[in-house]
Amino acid sequence: MSTLTTDRQDERLQNRDGLRGVLADVLERARGGDLGVIPVVVGLVVIWTVLQILNPIFLSSANLVNLTLESAAVGIIALGIVCVLLVGEIDLSVGSVSGLSGAVLAVLFVGQGLPVWLAIAASVIMGAVVGWLYGQLFNRFGVPSFVITLAGLLAFLGLQLYVLGTKGSINLPFDSGLVNFAQLDFVPAWLSYTFAVVAAAWLFASGYLHARERRRAGLSAKGVPMLAARSVALLAVLAFVVWYLGQTRGVGWMFVFFVALVLVMHYLLSRTKWGRSVYAVGGNVEAARRAGINVRAVYTSVFVLCSTFAAVGGILAAARLAAANQSSGAGDVNLNAIAAAVIGGTSLFGGRGTAFGALLGIIVIQSISSGLTLLNLDSSIRFVVTGAVLLLAVVVDSVSRRSRTSHGRA
Amino acid sequence: MSTLTTDRQDERLQNRDGLRGVLADVLERARGGDLGVIPVVVGLVVIWTVLQILNPIFLSSANLVNLTLESAAVGIIALGIVCVLLVGEIDLSVGSVSGLSGAVLAVLFVGQGLPVWLAIAASVIMGAVVGWLYGQLFNRFGVPSFVITLAGLLAFLGLQLYVLGTKGSINLPFDSGLVNFAQLDFVPAWLSYTFAVVAAAWLFASGYLHARERRRAGLSAKGVPMLAARSVALLAVLAFVVWYLGQTRGVGWMFVFFVALVLVMHYLLSRTKWGRSVYAVGGNVEAARRAGINVRAVYTSVFVLCSTFAAVGGILAAARLAAANQSSGAGDVNLNAIAAAVIGGTSLFGGRGTAFGALLGIIVIQSISSGLTLLNLDSSIRFVVTGAVLLLAVVVDSVSRRSRTSHGRA
Amino acid sequence: MTVLSLRGISKTFGAVAALTDIELDVAAGQVVAVVGDNGAGKSTLVKILSGVHPPDAGTITFGGNAVEIPTPAAAHRLGIATVFQDLALCENLNVIQNLFLGQEIRPLRLNDVAMETRSWELLRQLSAKIPSVRVPVAALSGGQRQTVAIARSLLGDPKVIILDEPTAALGVAQTAEVLNLVERLRENGLGVIMISHNMADVKAVADTVAVLRLGRNNGVFDVDQVSTEDIIAAITGATDNAVSRRVQKGARS
Amino acid sequence: MTVLSLRGISKTFGAVAALTDIELDVAAGQVVAVVGDNGAGKSTLVKILSGVHPPDAGTITFGGNAVEIPTPAAAHRLGIATVFQDLALCENLNVIQNLFLGQEIRPLRLNDVAMETRSWELLRQLSAKIPSVRVPVAALSGGQRQTVAIARSLLGDPKVIILDEPTAALGVAQTAEVLNLVERLRENGLGVIMISHNMADVKAVADTVAVLRLGRNNGVFDVDQVSTEDIIAAITGATDNAVSRRVQKGARS
């Protein structure tokens, strides 16, 4: 027993080491329904296969490049939604706020002729202010966020129409840096590969340092072969993606920006005190309050983040369309963003979810929409099929998760 | 102490009797934030006053008659939403299902020439089947209801378009009973007054019998003066409403139908075993399961109810418009129905809410929309004002409720 | 006559083996105390018996027949009533509603009056100090809630009652009433499984004591023939333990 | 030296007067046991002291100054650490995350390793039987959770520790460790308020015993000069009560 690390001494624990142990562990977790994002990935693979069979263009490099670019704007909005859902609240107004942000950008940039960075800053700040307002209303009056943001949905839609005013639709110049960023800027191949290598190296290095620290503290840790295997796998996947997308236009900067935001949010949520308090508030707000956490500040911060991300998403959407108009942000932006978060495993009741969920979720949603777009169906059939495929994706996920309750995890 | 009834013997209880006691009680409860629907009513009164000042037509009899008729269809849908929210789930597809139901009705009745009752029955059954399907998916695969019904939203929108086919829009004959029911059938004045009297008498009688039973069992009970005062108040309110609406067209049968459904649902939720289990599942599903409740059956039943009500609402909406078209049920039906439930005090987290909440909530929402319709605003301004007024209504409610947490009630 | 008997029951949660190869017998009119350290698996055993978790392996015999208990409803049907350690009450419902949850009087037109009267009866019997039965359970104190949970298990007509630390949050008077209650249940011929950390209570009402240790059986004792020290030694797995050291220290000082 | 002193504290919930005109004094290095029947208002008092509920009336003096404790954060700042009866843990977070909630090491780049090491230390000290600290608290047994809650209150550098029925769900060994802990806290000069229904524990570690009855003070006793029977009589408000009757019955049989 003395050879066991501090955290492995309980004799009820079934300790497994090495690669075989990892496999046994995965199996065990699969039985327990605790597979993290794997089921969503499986769902995604199923959908991709089906769509590819229906139309062989679907998995073509060119189409996947489109897919990445189309995911970015709504994906960033979904990232904000994840934060709000994590504390058990909701924001229905992300569509309107993104539309308003695009409108503000266009009016300032094109209408008033301000420099683009100033217009962007103004839009983003507008988003943050909206979120701050929500936070105040929520904290001071205790109005359910559903209602606050429903009011916001209406009010900011009105504001969007008002800001666009007599023009109704404003073109962004095609040769501006912003539009280029969203439409035509791709990462050069060498840089993409460098990114892939850096990511893999970083994964290994941080894992290695962490394991060393743990071992020094007398705790169990992953072995070097494990860590190396993991980084090599990541490298292989990334390199393949870069290579395949590079067959046509490559990896868009906008997508890189989105992924970077996901990584930053992942860090903030999982490695900072703030992230901890977000999960705590979502899990049990009263317990969080009693632990001395400033619950109001946490609520305000997530509302601000969510609206800010909505504004950023709105800017990118406008840039990608090269126009801001009255219907920007309308339609299913809200639903798609929330659905992406939920499909990615975020609970509507708070306390469960990850930033990567938003990435996966939006890719599922955009895959469905892009795949069906290629099929040239009647719109009535298209709606039905979209619904069915969406359900299919999530059933795969849920079925693999559902043994969970019977194993006692809620 | 021996004179105290069984439920009043604890010496920590501050017992109050008679009318003065009731007043003290209400004050106490106001401090504790436990006022039931009173705050919503206050919010409603505030809004009515504001809107009346802005346009003196608003509270005119003719406009209120319109208001009642316009509330019925979405109100019935909101009633179903209340049930789903009570168990802590959601249905995003009520709009689509109502649209589909209207389309099915129109196609069967006008297109196929079936008798109207058969067409109605078919639509309603279609709604029930949809709900049953949701229940199965939810129970068997554990897919979050948000995703199931989002898929349903898309699929049934597609089906609606498909059913309407190339026509796109189908008129219902004006002289059919159904359209008359929704547009032109009003309760004769004498019958309206009879209804009012019956309601008041019933309130008194049931209260009296209940009090007698309680007193026999040695429990505290409301006194006859209290009961009488309550019935007289109800009578006065109802008689005034009937009289005022009677100044123009009176009380529409469709509204009576809606109110009747609210009463039935109120009974089912508060006075039956099924209603209890709905609240229990919403409060703590694991506890409900351990108490031996068939949790799956409860989920299925609320999904079925909700879709069925959505179908009924869709039929009435089609009847009121005398047409079913591609955009029936689209737009803000979903949001309005959910918002009505939430404004009426139903919690999105389950376990709290009433059928009357749906009635009050939809009246708030329709008042705002009708009041602003009278104001002749630009759409942009109208959206902003709608948002602001909606918020106002709910802030009044929430402020009066919020002392609750500081008084320890969650 | 054995009403309930377990053989080879095992249960794993992820990497943790919560129960391994458990045996237990309960006869009618017998009070079996199950004791063990924190995390020994007592509540897991209770949950398996009441249909909350399915066991991974093993057989359950009830009234002579091998049975499966896949859901709590199945346990209710067999006649197993349980007071759970986490109480399993609905906080949004009031005391009456919780007491009668799933067994309401007059399902289609609830008989509030009868239910309220019966609630007061049950609670009085347990010396409950609850000011009003019409407040949501969320507003009750810990002990009041536990009393409600205990009262609820008495409502049906069970053959076996399982009490998972029923007196943990109770006051001295209420604890005494619950012990009285357990004795009455035994006299009425019910099988009782009681889990407790309080050796005095165990010695007072139990007939046999089954000890669990780290998820395994660690001895079944006849209560008259075992000392408190021996039980504690079986629980902690050593005669030199924190308890005995405290006792010694107390004796010395 | 009195660190904490309450005068005239009252609190009503709706129609129920939970606390009426309560007085209480705690000195540094003193263990005050608060006892009382279920629903006597003990936890309400704790919640007022830890900033969960504001009192309706009355004054709180802490370290000689009149203070207001509007939020739990304010209580933390004053140096009041509390173990709540309902534990107040976040079920979705794991043991380490719960232990360090609100006081994480290295806020901008959490130091998981240091926190895990410290967690094991604390838990070992309390003889906790927790197989892994990286599982969500939802997966712990009742006693394991209570140990986590107790361990958490030791993390900061409090002046007063309030324990609301800290041993209710604990096993015998863990209970002994907690009593040891309370003694250590006293030796370190902390003020301790301990709520308990277990008279043996109260007599073992407390210096004074304050009795609450139906929300009112019902006597403060020096633990050396009062018998268990007297405390129970003060709690139940009568010398002839369920407890004494059980004791008599036990003696007779």
Place this chain on the structure above:
Amino acid sequence: GSGSGGGDAGGGSGGGTENAKVAFLMPDLASTRYELQDKPLFEAKMKQLCPTCEVIYQNADSDAAKQQQQVNSALAQGVKAIVIDPVDSAAAATFVKSAQSQQVPIIAYDRPIPATPADYYISFDNEKIGQMIAQSLVDHLKKENAEGGILQVNGSPTDAAAGLIKKGIHSAVDPSGFKLLAEYDTPDWQPEKAQTWVSGQITQFKDQIVGVVAANDGTGGGSIAAFKAAGVKVPPVTGNDAEIAAAQRIIAGDQYNTISKPIKIVAEAAANTAWEFMQGKKPAGKATLYDTPSELFVPTVVTKENIKEVLFDSGIMKAADVCSGEYAKGCEELGIK
């Protein structure tokens, strides 16, 4: 039910035309023209005809039920006439019924109400519009000897007007000899959706696409953005509504055409007719459509060739609004000042 709603309300119910009210009810916000052109033009003309009259303007936001509420509320306010552009031509029958049952004349504007004759119908024909933009594109392609196929981007599948435009487009594209590669109903007329769809078709059909018929300027703009974003040459793309943004794209050479409706003429004609009804007269139509006295106006297809005359010389648009920044050069070349 025959009681007039506003009977007890102060303002607009007197017998005469003093302070009379008239309702002007528009269908949606998907096209900017209703708020930006129709409404101000109608109001201005009305003001000129009857300075004390009040115009009640409402927009139904694509929701027939909301439009019904607006009609009822207008009736409750005691309007003397209703000018309505119905969201759903079929459902509008019921509005005609309720208005006429209260002796309020109702004028169908822009879209007809076939099922129940309104009192008057003033419009251009949506089907014709679809046909005209598509034909203009087809003619252009034929002139250029283009070879390949056409994409068709329709309006919202839940919008009746979009259905009419779609029909019109088909009537020009189907017999044109160009292959219809694919078509798409754009949910909610959203440009983003159009962009996504066209992006997909570009990967699928690559350079087979020689033209895109888009049902309005928004979806047209989305289609153009798709080509730009794919980094390929933008083929001729149509539009409809003559928005400023579309005019800019035409000037810059990105969009091939749009269509300008003589909204000023139509809106003023509607005001005139409404005024006549309000005075108790019964104006006779220049034609009869759907049993309704009608007046139809013909829109003009706008391309780079005629944009100066149609949009700027006529005063519909001001050069200052359009020729900002990057478009200044294009304007100069076309002589727009």
